[in-house]
Amino acid sequence: MRALVVLALLLAGCAPIAVLRSPEPVQGHVFTVGGSVFPSSQGQYPVWAVPYLGYAGGNGFWEYNLSVQGSPRVGGKLKLAPGLSLDGGLSLLLTSRGSVAFRDLDVGLIMGVDRFYVSPRLHALAYGDRSDLAFQVSLGYWGEGWVLEAGYPGPYLALGLTFGTAP
Numbered sequence: 745m746r747a748l749v750v751l752a753l754l755l756a757g758c759a760p761i762a763v764l765r766s767p768e769p770v771q772g773h774v775f776t777v778g779g780s781v782f783p784s785s786q787g788q789y790p791v792w793a794v795p796y797l798g799y800a801g802g803n804g805f806w807e808y809n810l811s812v813q814g815s816p817r818v819g820g821k822l823k824l825a826p827g828l829s830l831d832g833g834l835s836l837l838l839t840s841r842g843s844v845a846f847r848d849l850d851v852g853l854i855m856g857v858d859r860f861y862v863s864p865r866l867h868a869l870a871y872g873d874r875s876d877l878a879f880q881v882s883l884g885y886w887g888e889g890w891v892l893e894a895g896y897p898g899p900y901l902a903l904g905l906t907f908g909t910a911p
Contacts, residue, residue: 761813762796762902763863763882764891767856768829769807769821770908774800776891778904780813796904809833815846827856831863846871852880859886 762780776798781791798811800821807821819833831854837846852865860883867878884893884902893902 761794762893762895762900762904763831763852763854763865763884764796764798764811764893764902764904765800765809765821765831765854766886766891767827767854767861769802769804769823770800771802771804772909774906774908776800776811776904776906778891778902780900780902782898782900796902798904815848817848819850821854829854831865850880856886860884861886 762778764776764778766774776796779793779795781793784790784792794813796811796813798809798813800807800809802808802821805823809817809819809821811817811819815835815837817833817835819831821829821831823829830851832849832851835846835848835850836844839845847870849868850865852863854861854863856862863880863882863884865880865882867880869876869878878897880895880897882893882895884891889906891902891904891906893904894900895902
């Protein structure tokens, strides 16, 4: 239980985690494998590394996505205009008994120009009897088969390798 509380506090302190999603909803299927590094103010190592695994499927207008980074997240993305999408999701951290220890509801925009994107978003966090709001901003580059992203707070740096059927 202690490890779960530490993980929840870590996620609450840097809950904004990697977006690693294209500015517009995918058309087809995309898988992303990667990770993020965060500076660590405590412990014997100067950074924390957190793996990332994600899936997105869509028709170019609407997308559903699933990812795991610290906790599982299910979400969706809606195209508002070329290069502009509304993105949101729900992350849950479950205990070994199946109860929910941590919740994160996030909503934000993903705005892209060429291969660059910026994503401001708001997180509503709930853990134990506490709740809080956290703001996040991410800046990324969507390359051919890879994505690189930096974000704040944290700060964090993330790298993902992408593959799938989306053009």
